[in-house]
Amino acid sequence: MNEESPSPRPEARGLAGLIGQEQVVRTLRGALASGRLHHAYLFDGPEGVGKATCARALFLAHNCLAPPALGEACGACETCHKVRVGTHPDLVLLDMTLQGLADEVERLIRRLAHPPHEARVRMVLLDPADNLAAPTAATAANRLLKTLEEPPARTHFVLITCAAQGLLPTIRSRTQRLRFVPLPDDLIAAELLARGHREPEMAVRLAQGSLGRALRYMEERAALDARQEAAGALRAAARSGAQRMAELAAEVGRDRDEAQETLGLLWLALHNELRAAVDGPAGIQRELLRQLRVVDEARMAIRRYTSAPLALEWMMRHLTPPTPGRPS
Numbered sequence: 001m002n003e004e005s006p007s008p009r010p011e012a013r014g015l016a017g018l019i020g021q022e023q024v025v026r027t028l029r030g031a032l033a034s035g036r037l038h039h040a041y042l043f044d045g046p047e048g049v050g051k052a053t054c055a056r057a058l059f060l061a062h063n064c065l066a067p068p069a070l071g072e073a074c075g076a077c078e079t080c081h082k083v084r085v086g087t088h089p090d091l092v093l094l095d096m097t098l099q100g101l102a103d104e105v106e107r108l109i110r111r112l113a114h115p116p117h118e119a120r121v122r123m124v125l126l127d128p129a130d131n132l133a134a135p136t137a138a139t140a141a142n143r144l145l146k147t148l149e150e151p152p153a154r155t156h157f158v159l160i161t162c163a164a165q166g167l168l169p170t171i172r173s174r175t176q177r178l179r180f181v182p183l184p185d186d187l188i189a190a191e192l193l194a195r196g197h198r199e200p201e202m203a204v205r206l207a208q209g210s211l212g213r214a215l216r217y218m219e220e221r222a223a224l225d226a227r228q229e230a231a232g233a234l235r236a237a238a239r240s241g242a243q244r245m246a247e248l249a250a251e252v253g254r255d256r257d258e259a260q261e262t263l264g265l266l267w268l269a270l271h272n273e274l275r276a277a278v279d280g281p282a283g284i285q286r287e288l289l290r291q292l293r294v295v296d297e298a299r300m301a302i303r304r305y306t307s308a309p310l311a312l313e314w315m316m317r318h319l320t321p322p323t324p325g326r327p328s
């Protein structure tokens with residue numbers, strides 16, 4: 001519904017695309033320049049500050065086919081494209097779901113016995129790595145230890161966590177820990193604006209240093225705005241022709257959960273008007289109450305699995321205020 005605010009992910013820009021993590025970027029650039037990248041990094045820091053983005057950037061720093069500079073990526077080559085859409089065979093995302101983790105680790109170890117498919121350097125991402133500390137993951141964690149200590153050639157590990165102190169000491173000691181910090185407000189605001197979001201102030205305040213949280217808030221707000229708009233349109237369409245009502249009913253009713261949310265907002269708007277009209281003319285109060293009942297009926301009908309477009313169309317027809325001077 002809202003096509004104007006997709007949030008482009010920045011990983012195709014390499015390390016330069018990472019915002020607010022100067023210390024981490026400096027360390028990684030140094031390691032790249034000297035050819036001494038650690039074989040297993042532990043990216044530790046709060047949620048939504050760029051840890052997974054940094055891991056992908058690091059993978060691209062090794063594998064981009066036309067890097068504009070050390071640690072950067074062109075954003076246009078086949079490798080950059082595959083990483084962006086999540087299909088690169090050598091950027092391995094371990095499924096960290098506890099159930100089946102032992103099997104997943106076995107599969108990984110078998111896979112690592114073969115050289116990378118096409119990348120110069122392969123990367124295994126454990127995100128979140130925290131599950132390895134669960135009692136039921138002891139077998140998986142033990143199997144991983146040796147591989148973490150001595151990974152096969154051209155293979156790097158990145159473990160991602162929000163709480164490094166919860167990880168097993170045996171795992172921690174085999175990795176190099178890089179600390180990610182919460183992002184400054186002005187950087188989050190600039191990033192939101194750069195991604196096409198407007199009025200980022202509230203999102204920045206709620207984000208507390210997490211760009212991920214700020215983006216989720218902006219997306220929720222966009223969804224809410226779209227619903228508010230749809231609720232207003234449904235109400236306005238009650239005064240328009242049958243054609244417009246049918247079109248709108250089909251559009252808003254396409255997703256029944258969305259339709260319910262939208263009707264909830266319409267109900268709330270009518271209810272607020274009723275409260276504001278409590279000292280006003282009785283006729284207005286009666287009409288608002290009538291409309292509230294109409295919306296209620298539509299909501300119940302959708303809940304009872306009546307077709308949502310049909311229920312919405314019925315609602316719009318019955319929301320039409322009675323002609324003045326002719327009591328309903």
Ligand SMILES: [Zn+2]
Nearest residue numbers: 064074077080
């Ligand atoms: Zn590239």
